[in-house]
Amino acid sequence: xxxxxxxxxxxxxxxxxxxxxxxxxxxxxxxxxxxxxxxxxxxxxxxxxxxxxxxxxxxxxxxxxxxxxxxxxxxxxxxxxxxxxxxxxxxxxxxxxxxxxxxxxxxxxxxxxxxxxxxxxxxxxxxxxxxxxxxxxxxxxxxxxxxxxxxxxxxxxxxxxxxxxxxxxxxxxxxxxxxxxxxxxxxxxxxxxxxxxxxxxxxxxxxxxxxxxxxxx
Amino acid sequence: xxxxxxxxxxxxxxxxxxxxxxxxxxxxxxxxxxxxxxxxxxxxxxxxxxxxxxxxxxxxxxxxxxxxxxxxxxxxxxxxxxxxxxxxxxxxxxxxxxxxxxxxxxxxxxxxxxxxxxxxxxxxxxxxxxxxxxxxxxxxxxxxxxxxxxxxxxxxxxxxxxxxxxxxxxxxxxxxxxxxxxxxxxxxxxxxxxxxxxxxxxxxxxxxxxxxxxxxx
DNA sequence: GCCAGTTTCATACGGTCGTAAGACTGCCCT
DNA sequence: AGGGCAGTCTTACGACCGTATGAAACTGGC
Numbered sequence: 249x250x251x252x253x254x255x256x257x258x259x260x261x262x263x264x265x266x267x268x269x270x271x272x273x274x275x276x277x278x279x280x281x282x283x284x285x286x287x288x289x290x291x292x293x294x295x296x297x298x299x300x301x302x303x304x305x306x307x308x309x310x311x312x313x314x315x316x317x318x319x320x321x322x323x324x325x326x327x328x329x330x331x332x333x334x335x336x337x338x339x340x341x342x343x344x345x346x347x348x349x350x351x352x353x354x355x356x357x358x359x360x361x362x363x364x365x366x367x368x369x370x371x372x373x374x375x376x377x378x379x380x381x382x383x384x385x386x387x388x389x390x391x392x393x394x395x396x397x398x399x400x401x402x403x404x405x406x407x408x409x410x411x412x413x414x415x416x417x418x419x420x421x422x423x424x425x426x427x428x429x430x431x432x433x434x435x436x437x438x439x440x441x442x443x444x445x446x447x448x449x450x451x452x453x454x455x456x457x458x459x460x461x462x463x464x465x
Numbered sequence: 466x467x468x469x470x471x472x473x474x475x476x477x478x479x480x481x482x483x484x485x486x487x488x489x490x491x492x493x494x495x496x497x498x499x500x501x502x503x504x505x506x507x508x509x510x511x512x513x514x515x516x517x518x519x520x521x522x523x524x525x526x527x528x529x530x531x532x533x534x535x536x537x538x539x540x541x542x543x544x545x546x547x548x549x550x551x552x553x554x555x556x557x558x559x560x561x562x563x564x565x566x567x568x569x570x571x572x573x574x575x576x577x578x579x580x581x582x583x584x585x586x587x588x589x590x591x592x593x594x595x596x597x598x599x600x601x602x603x604x605x606x607x608x609x610x611x612x613x614x615x616x617x618x619x620x621x622x623x624x625x626x627x628x629x630x631x632x633x634x635x636x637x638x639x640x641x642x643x644x645x646x647x648x649x650x651x652x653x654x655x656x657x658x659x660x661x662x663x664x665x666x667x668x669x670x671x672x673x674x675x676x677x678x679x680x681x682x
Numbered sequence: 683g684c685c686a687g688t689t690t691c692a693t694a695c696g697g698t699c700g701t702a703a704g705a706c707t708g709c710c711c712t
Numbered sequence: 713a714g715g716g717c718a719g720t721c722t723t724a725c726g727a728c729c730g731t732a733t734g735a736a737a738c739t740g741g742c
Contacts, residue, residue, distance in 0.1 A: 281500075281595065283498075283500035283501070284500070374594075377591075377594045377595075377645070377647075378498070378594075378595065384647070387647075387651060388651070388654070390651070391651055391654055391655050394651075394652075394655055395655060398655060410656065410659070411656055411659050411660055411661075412671075414652050414653075414655055414656040414659075414660055415652075415660065415671055415675075416675055417652065418643070418648070418649070418652040418660075419640045419643075419672070419675050419676075420640075421643065421648070421652075422639050422640040422641070422642065422643025422644070422648070423636045423637075423639040423640050423643075424639070425639065425643060425648075426635070426636075426638065426639025426640075426642055426643065427639070428594075430594075430601070430604075431635070431638070431639070431642075432635070434604060434605070434607070434608055434611075435611075435631050435632075435634065435635040435638075436631075437605070437608055438608050438611055438612060438615060438631055439627065439628055439631040442627070442628050442631075443628055443631055443632065443635075444628070454629075454632055455636070457679075457682065458632075458633055458636050458679035458682075459636075459679070461678045461679045461681075461682035462674075462675035462676070462678045462679045464678075465674065465675075465678035
């Protein structure tokens with residue numbers, strides 16, 4: 249249940265322009281939202297020609313979709329691997345806290361201040377609520393990914409009815425997805441800046457404490 | 466800790482056209498988002514003239530802001546009243562569960578299927594994440610409203626450090642705000658439709674159980 | 683050195699958007 | 713009777729948007 253970084257980058261490939269567009273778009277979408285960023289904004293930020301978006305991605309929608317698909321896949325893969333490891337560690341039946349940790353750790357790793365995936369997480373959170381119709385498709389595939397976790401939780405708490413598990417997982421995900429910056433900043437203002445955003449390890453423990461309590465009860 | 470409806474409508478006033486625009490806009494914004502709804506969509510839905518929005522509200526932004534301001538005020542007032550009643554009932558020091566109930570009950574009341582404020586809640590949740598710059602101003606005033614609750618929670622759990630209370634309140638709010646339909650539908654698909662959205666009274670108890678557990682622990 | 687391909691470039695098209703301007707309508711007050 | 717006015721209507725302007733087009737530049741293979 250550690251936050252230490254691991255894994256290496258995939259081979260970043262081919263067309264520089266395509267990558268420039270991808271990165272600039274992800275960043276701008278994350279910061280200002282899909283609708284508030286024009287193709288012209290993106291290409292200007294990337295320092296490439298206006299037509300690049302349509303040439304390399306087909307359309308603005310397709311660009312959004314591709315970013316979303318890639319980041320979602322990466323996040324889900326990290327989560328699945330952690331869950332798998334937790335299974336190995338506990339003979340296929342990990343306790344609630346370990347399951348939740350597999351869910352929490354990847355986004356928290358990304359959220360770490362020095363991590364360049366911070367913006368990717370911000371993008372994902374935003375895309376989730378402003379999504380295109382096509383993105384809802386991906387979110388539906390996400391369900392099959394979530395099932396791994398609901399199944400694990402059901403196994404860890406066989407006394408709980410299925411529906412109860414789904415609800416609590418729903419609550420936990422809400423808690424997790426609410427970690428967008430604006431909401432955090434509001435709470436931090438309330439706390440006079442003493443909430444200490446930097447310490448993601450402490451945040452993980454806090455979140456696990458809270459979520460586990462709701463699950464164990 | 467009941468969900469029974471109460472209170473009467475305020476005097477709905479003056480210009481019919483203004484109200485028609487207000488209602489149509491709230492509905493369309495809630496369903497499709499601010500950016501995806503044009504002034505022409507709104508006036509068509511309301512059955513009024515295109516110029517009505519600018520005449521009665523000044524601009525599209527101002528219209529969004531006015532809807533948001535009114536609904537936020539209403540929600541906050543309901544919450545504040547419930548908190549006040551809880552204070553009266555417990556000599557100024559209500560237990561955690563009662564404080565959380567004051568936070569949860571108003572939006573859950575609105576969310577009830579037969580309630581015509583259902584769309585207002587959907588609007589509020591959406592506006593919170595797609596907000597204009599001006600809306601962030603209202604959210605900052607919201608902080609002073611939240612403080613009532615963080616203060617009450619601190620009083621109920623004097624052994625907990627302030628910061629801990631803020632974090633847990635942050636988690637609870639995330640859990641609450643995630644009750645948008647899309648997220649709920651995703652979980653409900655996972656549960657093969659057995660999550661029973663209709664029964665808001667049961668949902669309230671479930672949410673209180675979960676949140677209280679995280680707070681008491 | 684030239685050709686086929688891929689990629690980049692400048693530019694323009696059609697469309698939608700928010701907003702403003704000005705004419706028009708109905709109603710109240712004196 | 714008529715003037716003032718709040719409200720409604722039609723229409724249009726200027727801006728910005730996503731995308732398509734065709735020419736230009738670049739690339740590696742022969």
